[in-house]
Amino acid sequence: MDFAQVEIDDMLSQANKGRVVLTDFLDPAMAALTRERLQKFPEVNYKVDGGYPNAERVRFAFFPNYIFPEDVELNIGFLEISGNFKFQTVTHRDFLGAILATGIKREKIGDLIIIPNGCQVILDRDLVPYLIQEVDKVHRVGVTVREIVREELLLPEAKTREVIAFVKSLRLDSVGASGFGISRSQMVKEIEGQKVRVNWKLQVKPSYEVAPGDVISLRGRGRVEVLEIAGTSKSGRSKVVLKRYL
Incomplete structure (x- = not known):
């Protein structure tokens, strides 16, 4: 268990004892870890806000279930x-x-x-x-x-492009290569070079299987979201619908 996880668990334990606890602003990786740890504390409720929809850095408030969310301020x-x-x-x-x-x-x-x-x-x-x-x-x-x-706030307009690809498998190297427009061998190098994250967690296995809702991040190239697995072609390839953030 790393320090970040210990710190989050300590905050959740405090909320479980009746306190309202605020985190600092967390990057996407820490926010993903926080949501994961929340599953271990069913008696703790939470609010999350980054100031606007789809903010990258967000702040959490943890509080016991008997407190109404509308009474909690994230400051x-x-x-x-x-x-x-x-x-x-x-x-x-x-x-x-x-x-x-x-x-x-x-x-x-x-x-x-x-x-x-x-x-x-x-x-x-x-x-x-x-x-x-x-x-x-x-x-x-x-x-x-x-x-x-x-x-x-003058919110930035997200620039995206939909990508439809037919892949042999739902392996990270295959789907990622289609989403970022690079060769599969190059995608393997990026994964093994520790430049790829799935849902903001480092992923070093090219064979990792992705699923709808997963967000693939490649350092220097942005993000790709897996929107849908839309069936199988006659040749047995999976049709995947991706959203590329430009």
Whole structure:
């Protein structure tokens, strides 16, 4: 049992004893582990939120079943950092760097949404006043930081493409190769090179069998979701419907 699992189990144990417990913002791998551990604690209920639907980094609240979910607050806040970036190209890394330079830990910050004149930040609400005061520059450009509400978020439009493939088997190397548009031998190399995750868990076996709902992540190439296994062709190949996130 690794440290992360022990930490999550400790929080769940506290909730099982009657406390309301909040996690920091978790990346997809930790969120998947958390959902897995929740199955071991049937007396614990939970809420999860990342500020907007399909957020990558999310925060959990654990609480006993006798507490109404609507009475539990996840303490999520929202900021907008804006400036004149016409003559200075800035990236997600630049905005995150400006925030972390104030001494705040990454775990207290959720997703960052790049917008035309700056960036919107999802974070622990308690840190909102501090960042408004402390962040005044991003990559040498002066910025204004203000608190916003959830409804002001300019949500990124997910770019996806549906892929239909006929595969000999539902092995990870076969389905992944079709989804990412690479050869099966290249997919095997990526899997064995520890660059592939299934549902945000490292998977090093090319023979691993995928199922509908699985999300395959390949470092540097994005994600593919298995939407449906839509029957078998006359030649015995499985028809799979995939969603490729571009």
